[in-house]
Amino acid sequence: MSNYYGHNKYDGPECIVVAMDIGTTQSGVAFTYFYPGCHPQAQVVADWPGQARCNDGSKTPSIVSYRNGKFKACGGGATQDFEDNPKNVAYWFKLHLHPRTMLKTSESREFEIPPLPAGVTIERVYTDIMRYLMDNTRIFFETTTPNGAEIWERLRDTIVVVLATPNEWGIREQATLRKAAICASLVTEENAGQLVQFVTEAEASVHYALANPRGEWLKKNTVFAVIDCGGSTVDTTVYRCVSTDPLSLKEACPSECVQAGGIFVDRGVEMMLKRRLHRSVFADPEIIRGMVNSFENDIKPQFDGTMDEYSLKFGSVRDNEPSIGINKGKITVSAKELTDVFDAVTRQIITSCFGSLEKQKAKYVILVGGFAESPYVRRALWKALERLDIQVVRIADHLKKAAAEGAIIGRIKQFVVARAVKETYGGCVRQNYDKKLHRDRKHAAKLYA
Structure with missing residues (x-):
């Protein structure tokens, strides 16, 4: 997607908003500069030190070394x-912050989180x-915005930081992120409550997906879902969809979140290789990590299951063991x-996720996220959705970190006007059923004699 421009001129105070999507494997940042009388524009940080600018350059690895x-x-x-030396590197660290409520399945409980x-x-x-x-957002802003250095310095203490988080994250996780933002000097203890804000990754993604012309499928009262993989x-x-002009959406039910992303495929391949190479000279963790890296970089992005076998590169031509499928530094997997x-x-x-689609009678699904880029995953989800008579809507520029740019688009033009709460606090209240207000909760109504 080219940089999104707001349709209306901004008439508020001058300010900068920075949105961060710190993902499990990749992170991205977007920002906008609100200036009175101008159309705000969403921009993605596309230059990161120490890495080539591949695809659109909007992603940087979520790893920190010590x-x-x-x-x-x-x-x-x-x-x-x-x-x-991976022991000195924090990777997949987002898993350490996941709440226990996300560990719903046996697969999740067995997953070993890499130690910090x-x-x-x-x-x-x-x-x-x-x-x-x-720091790198500042550098990008200063080099791409006229008078950028002077503007950043002038507005530095009032920059709003928006953090995209999984649907299931709540007060505990937000408190940790807010404290980290204070320690990183993004905000102060005094203004953190105002300047650090949160948005779910799914809500950010729906703003990204629907920012540009949407075609004929989205009409008033259309029910659709965003699945962020x-x-x-x-x-x-x-x-x-409450209205199309202007576009206005409301959540039909509480959102779902399951711990089942792309890293679980990586770990599954690692476990498969460990079982096959057990007691062989190739069972060394360093060798297996090289095989998994080959899978992640060479096979996983294009895998569609149509070939009979695939080769993972890991060593030299002198590495051979035909009995376990190793030939000239490559291992063959079916x-x-x-x-x-x-x-x-x-x-x-x-x-875990399709139940709400059936209950709400969704007609369309928008697939976003890095894991949805996998041809095999996309096809598997398409087939499952097709059985429910649900159509998949493709969006352009799916390689971007949609949540970061979507969070900024949501600041420029808010589409979502009502959210469904997951839990309430206080005493129990039995409200009389009103079909106009409670249509989406008709199943929860009870008749008392």
Whole structure:
């Protein structure tokens, strides 16, 4: 998607809003500069140190390296550290913050979360990566905005920071992120309550997906869902279109979130290789990690299950063991072995997320997120949705971090006007049923004699 422009001129006070999507494997940042009398524009940070600008450059690895407990590098600058000594690198650290309510299945409970480097807390990791993301956002802003350095310096203490989080994250997780933002000097203790704001990844993604012309499918009262397939979570939110001009949406029911993203495929492949190579000279963790890296970089992005077998590169031409499928530094894995791994994750998505689609009689689904880029995952979800008579809507530029840019678009033009709460606080109140107000909760109505 080209940079989104607001249709109306801004008439509020001058300010900068920065949105961060710190994902399990990749992170992204977008921002906008609100200036009175001008059309606000969503811009994505597309230059990150220590890495080539691949695709659109909007993603940077969510890894942080340390040396003797002290910060060393982030993003692309920590890639070599991860290859040389992963024990000194915080990766997949988002899993440490997931609430227990997300661990609903046996697969989730068995998943071993990579430990953080010795002496490093989860709050410290978020502090370091937030500082890294903001520092590079400042550099990008100053080099792409006329008089950028002067504007940033003038507005630095009032910058609003919007953090995209999974649907299931709540007060505890937000408190950790807010404290990290304070420690990273993005905000102060005095203004953090005002300047640090949160948006669910699914709501940010729906703003991204619907920012540009939407075609004929979206009409008043249309019920549709956004399924955000990320690195460690899959978020599902169902919306009802209240109006199309202006576009106005409301959540039809509480959102769903399941721990079943792309890293679970990576771990499934790792476990499969460990079982096959058990007691062989190739069972070394370093060798297996090289095989998994080959899968992640070469096979996973294009895998569609149509070939009979696939080769994972890991060593030299002198590495041979025909009995376990190793020939000249490559190990051969069958399509069946890989589809079994993918299917275990897609089944969990279908089981956990599709119930709300059926209950709300959704007609369309928008697939976003890095895991949805997988041809095999996309096809599996399409087939499952087709059985429910639900059509999939494709969006352009799916390679971007949709949540970061979507969070900014939501600040420029808010589409979602009503949300469905997951829980309430206070005493129990039995309200009389009103079909106009409670249509979506008709199933919960009870008749008292």
